[in-house]
Amino acid sequence: MGIITEKLPCYIEPIPGGSLLLTSMDAVINWSRANSLWPLTFGTSCCAIEMMMATGAPRHDTSRFGAEVARPSPRQADLLVIAGTIVRRMAPRLKTLYEQMGEPRYVMATGSCAISGGPFMYNSYSTIRGADEIIPVDVYVPGCPPRAEAFFYGLLTLQKLIKEGESVRRPGERRKPVLSALPPGITLDQIRAEMAAVLKSDATVNVEQAAKKLEKESQDGQCESADGCCCSRT
Amino acid sequence: MSVHITTLDDRVRLRQDDSSPLSTQEYFVNMGPQHPSTHGVLRLVLKLDGETVREVIPVLGYIHRGIEKMGEHQSYRQFVHLSDRLDYLSALINNWAVSMTIEKAANIELNDRIQVIRTLMAELQRIQSHQLWWGVFGMDLGAFTPFLYGFRDREIIADIFEETVGARLTMNYIQPGGLMYDIHPGFVKRVKAFLQYFKPKLAEYETLLSGNVILQERLRGVGRMDGQTALSIGATGPVLRASGVPLDLRKSEAYGSYGKVAFDVVIGKNGDCWDRYWVRLEEMRQSMKIVEQLIDNIPEGKHMVMKPAVKIKLPEGCYYNQVETARGILGVYIVSDGKESPYRIHLRTPNFNNLWAITETAANWRLGDLVAILSSLDVVVPDIDR
Amino acid sequence: MTGITENIWQAKTVAQRAAEALPESVWFALGYMVLGVVGVAAFIAVLGMGLIYAERKIAGHFQCRLGPMRVGWHGIFQTVADTLKLLLKEDVVPAQADKFLHILAPLFTLLGTILVLAVLPMSPIVHVSDVNIGVVYVGAVSGFGVLGILLGGWSSNNKWSLLGAMRAGAQIISYEISATLALLVVVLFSGTLRLSEIVESQAAGWWIWRAHGVGIVAFLLFFIASLAEINRTPFDIPEGESELTAGFHTEYSGMRFAFFFLAEFINMFIVAALTATLFLGGWMPFHIGDFAGFNAIMDMIPPGLWFTGKTAFLVFLIMWFRWTFPRLRVDQLMRLEWKVLLPIGFANLIAAAVVVLFNFYFFPVR
Amino acid sequence: MDSANLLTAVAAAEPNAKPREKADRAAVQVPVGNLSALMKRLRNDSTFAFDMLCDHTAVDWSEQGTFELVYQLYSTVHGHYLMVTTSVPRVSPIVPTVREFWRIAEFQEREVYDMFGVLYDGHPDLRRLFLEDDWKGFPLRKDYTDDFMLERPE
Structure with missing residues (x-):
């Protein structure tokens, strides 16, 4: 019971198949964590509505990914979605919320405000310029507010991150944060087609592959992103 | 002293x-x-x-972002996009409030097409906002399903907006001097389809929640606020109207195209939670009525009467103008010293005033009632804090 | 040895089998006991997961969406992933909490649930222990759960938890009375406290319809009061999410929270199963008096299936309530019990006594 | 009443009230000393019947060294608007509260105190509204500086 915080004894690895055992343990543990991201009901402003559209609305429905069990208590939540602006008065509370969550905990910063302060960056005496000044963030989802599809893209990125992230041997070690921007030039139809294909295929989504494919396509054409925001993925 | x-x-x-x-x-x-x-x-x-x-x-203050201070450092056009982020559920109406104040101050005459489209958009936004409220209200009372029903129908209006505006939530569509873009060719068809779709759904809302005996028990007589208290607290919108005061700027000021359409100002009797609930549901019907009257007669014309590149400078003076958003009266107070950015810009937001009704109404009720009252006031916190 | 194999398909509980095997070999008796314990444990785990999955799927479809879809075929492994995650999640005990009680509370809640499962007759052959005071036992043991809730809320050192726990305490103790009154009606009808005999007493027809209106009223009373006892919507005020954040389990995380969660769902099953046993004949097929032909056709469906079917229907009904109704307020809840259900319960009990006295059933027992 | 009539009526009721120029609706300017009396009249007199205080805010005229306090009044009975302004010196900004006439003034005045540091005489619960109780300075004053705030690069 409880999270694995200690390194597993090194004598497991020397025994034949020991590392295989550990690797498959990793896979199972990470699989369960990735597929059961219970979000905290927490939203500060506009992005919360789009987040609710993504999690709550029947059209998008995060319950397909097992992430609809929104917990009002931070103790029971795994995923803190920072949806909206964080201001100086809220900052200590956000930190408390994060600290109240039990490990493993993941943080998604959705929207410009949570990433950089967004439209409230300049001349504001109270807006924190990015939630990562307060707590560590795993995935950034840009947009003002990000569409429900972008939120999903972020969720899938996080799932992928978790699946290949922590290992039993090195607990607590995470991959560096990623920006989960939709590739430039992507259209709604493409996303829908990808979602449909993915729904058909299987339970695991190779987000990176899909993104690379789209990137390749978009390199052939022109980069038509309106805000010139080019995405980077690790 | x-x-x-x-x-x-x-x-x-x-x-x-x-x-x-x-x-x-x-x-x-x-x-x-x-x-x-x-x-x-x-x-x-x-x-x-x-x-x-x-x-x-x-x-308060957990989402106080200092929008008024920022406004003093931005041009009038730039400020419109900040108004989206106040009460993001009536973003378009907020845009309209700011634009209208600027237009009145700068004496910009608008054509009918702009007015009609603005009115249409505002009413769609009002329906959308009330849909969300209805869902969240149900959830606060412990019924989770309305939440999803509200969102399901909200998505359809979001689609209509997205087609024309390009955004789903923070629109920045109504600009000083007109509209950002002309409406999408499929707009009229889409809106009509939505009206067709939503009418039976509204009846479904009634069957799912309104008729429920538990809901009636929870709401009737709870959090009663009489008209005088409501006025004294400065409550506006459905909260005030539920207390029996027929103050609706759409009727009394008749801005936009509201003067040309027939609709009723919905008022309640007792000012309890049930009346606030009922007024909002009825308002959705009235909004649909307005949309129905306008959707077939959108006049021809340009969607922008001034070039978007022109920098706006207002003559020296102070300007105050109000608009009825989904939650009440949004007032914009601009003090100009003749420069490109306002000397002082202040927003009288509906939720700020409506919120304080809780201090008057919630005392001596139970904890569960407090949640119901708060939800029936329908506050959007960033709009309070600005 | 041969006796045991002969007896295997006879209608006997696990406890009886163990008692019978004891003279032959102590190991057989122990084997049966272990079988019973493991059976119940496995049953709880599988049932809990299944119910949670069902709840999420049913909720999804009520709400025009799909529910879990991505983990396994139609999300069938969703709860497996959730369980595994909860097992491995950090277990937080707040610094100011009463640590011992905090840890004890979820165990108590789950214990009360498991103990009831032992006496439920699920079919003539699947029955762990047939206690001759089964009804009293159920009433006594199911009150155990509230102890866990009260302890959990108290020991968390959180005002919201405490509020939730106090609400739960008041609610469960009040509604216990109505539930018991309704239960007594069935005891009067069948003249026994043994659950298996209550089931057998319904061979001529289920109590819900055989005793004219009295049975239906008792059924409704029992169902409503039980719903309140297990804190399901519209009586979910102890954990009323929008009022008390998460109520009594606000400060629980990881596995201990999972225990509360599991207990809630198993309780739902127990209520459904108990209601089915008492009023809908348990595993007893649908019989109409002495219409032998009709009864014979009904007997072709195995009793286990009857039990499962009835329970599943009631579970579905409970879920349906959950996703339709708003929540009652705390004082309305108390009013409903003390001013509405309790008088009806007493009146119904007297009516039941009259029915029994004059043998005033459809197809009276000869 | 239309705005011209309203202004005459206000001038008759309160001789010290001067029309405020450069305003887009009926507006009067009163000295601080007369504010309370005028407001009482406006609230209770049935010819005015201003039952709603729509808005109350302040403007920092730092060059003149004054705060201009702005009250937007609306009457649901007559349907007319009136803007009442008064000026207080920046060094000692003390004004009487109008809370007794409109309940909402309590909170609007708290906001103005929070943002400008205007003190309200007789206010029952004068404390910061949006910012923490220990915040230094009043952010909407024109001379407010803060280490935290970023200026937009040109």
Whole structure:
């Protein structure tokens, strides 16, 4: 019971198949964590509505990914979605919320405000310029507010991150944060087609592959992103 | 002179005056800033006596972003996009309020097409906002399904907006001097399809929630506020109208195209939670009526009467203008010193005033009622804090 | 040895089998006991997961969406992933909490649930222990759960938890009375406290319809009061999410929270199963008096299936309530019990006594 | 009443009230000393019947060294608007509260205190509204500086 915080004894690895055992343990543990991201009901402003559209609305429905069990208590939540602006008065509370969550905990910063302060960056005496000044963030989802599809893209990125992230041997070690921007030039139809294909295929989504494919396509054409925001993925 | 500055700590200090072993003690509880039913980061300090609420002390500022200060450093056009982020559920109407104030100050005449499209958009936004409220209201009372039904129907209006505006939530569509873009060719068809779709759904809303005996028990007579208190607290919109005061700027000022359409101002009788619930549901019907009347007669014309590149400078002076958003009266007060950015810009937001109704209405009700009352006031916290 | 194999398909509980095997070999008796314990444990785990999955799927479809879809075929492994995650999640005990009680509370809640499962007759052959005071036992043991809730709320040192726990305490103790009154009606009808005999007494027809209106009223009373006892919507005020954040389990995380969660769902099953046993004949097929032909056709469906079917229907009904109704307020809840259900319960009990006295059933027992 | 009539009526009721120029609706300017009396009249007199205080805010005229306090009044009975302004010196900004006439003034005045540091005489619960109780300075004053705030690069 409880999270694995200690390194597993090194004598497991020397025994034949020991590392295989550990690797498959990793896979199972990470699989369960990735597929059961219970979000905290927490939203500060506009992005919360789009987040609710993504999690709550029947059209998008995060319950397909097992992430609809929104917990009002931070103790029971795994995923803190920072949806909206964080201001100086809220900052200590956000930190408390994060600290109240039990490990493993993941943080998604959705929207410009949570990433950089967004439209409230300049001349504001109270807006924190990015939630990562307060707590560590795993995935950034840009947009003002990000569409429900972008939120999903972020969720899938996080799932992928978790699946290949922590290992039993090195607990607590995470991959560096990623920006989960939709590739430039992507259209709604493409996303829908990808979602449909993915729904058909299987339970695991190779987000990176899909993104690379789209990137390749978009390199052939022109980069038509309106805000010139080019995405980077690790 | 008796100016005494207090702090929150002073307010929440308990007096231990009774020493009888049988006396009960009142206690303070923090509701929020992270609480599922405060709709964001509102914090209410509750003085409770068992389950009974004795006093509500709202503590604000958890999403105070200093929009008014920022406005002093931005041009008038730039400020429109900040107004989206106040009450993001009536973003278009907020845009309209700011634009209208600027237009009136700068004497910009608009053509009918712009006015009609603005009115249409505002009414669609109002329906969308009430849909969300209805869902969240159900959830606050413990019924989860309305939440999803509300969102399901909200998506369809979001689609209509997206087609024309390009955004789903923060629109920045109504600009000083017109509209950002002309409407999408499929707009009229889409809106008609939506009206067709939504009418039976509204009946479904009624069957799912309104007729439920538990809901009636929870709402009738709860959180009653008479018209005089509502006026004194400065409540507007459905909250005021539920208390029986027929103040609707769409009727009394008849801005936009509201003068040309027939619709009723919905008022309640008792000013309790049920009336606030019912007024909002009925308002959705009225909004649909307005949309129905306008959708077939959108006049021809340009969607922008001034070039978007022109920098706006207002003549020196102060300008105040109000618009009826989904939650009440949004007033924009601009003081101009003749420069490109306002000298002072102040927003009289509907939720700020509506929120304080909780201090008047929630006392001596139960904790569960407090949630119902708060939800029936339909506050959007960033709009309070600005 | 041979006796045991002969007896295997006879209608006997696990406890009886163990008692019978004891003279032959102590190991057989122990084997049966272990079988019973493992059976119940496995049953709880599988049932809990299944119910949670069902709840999420049913909720999804009520709300025009799909529910879990991505983990396994139609999300069938969703709860497996959730369980595994909860097992491995950090287990937080707040610094100011009463640590011992905090840890004890979820165990108590789950214990009360498991103990009831032992006496439920699920079919003539699947029955762990047939206690001769089964009804009293159920009433006594199911009150155990509230102890866990009260302890959990108290020991968390959180005002919201405490409020939730106090609400739960008041609610469960009040509604216990109505539930018991309704239960007594069935005891009067069948003249026994043994659950298996209550089932057998319904061979001529289920109590819900055989005793004219009395049975239906008792059924409704029992169902409503039980719903309140297990804190399901519209009586979910102890954990009323929008009022008390998460109620009594606000400060629980990881596995201990999972225990509360699991207990809630198993309780739902127990209520459904108990209601089915008492009023809908348990595993007893649908019989109409002495219409032998009709009864014979009904007997072709195995009793286990009857039990499962009835229970599943009631579970579905409970879920349906959950996703349709708003929540009652705390004082309305108390009013409903003390001013509405309790008088009806007493009146119904007297009516039941009259029915029994004059043998005033459809197809009276000869 | 239309705005011209309204202004005459206000001038008759309160001789010290001067029309405020450069305003887009009926507006009067009163000295601080007369504010309370005028407001009482406006609230209770049935010819005015201003039952709603729509808005109350302040403007920092730092060059003149004054705060201009702005009250937007609306009457649901007559349907007319009036803007009442008064000026207080920046060094000692003390004004009487109008809370007794409109309940909402309590909170609007708290906001103005929070943002400008205007002190309200007789206010029952004068404390910061949006900012923490220990915040230094009043952010909407024109001379407010803060280490935290970023200026937009040109």
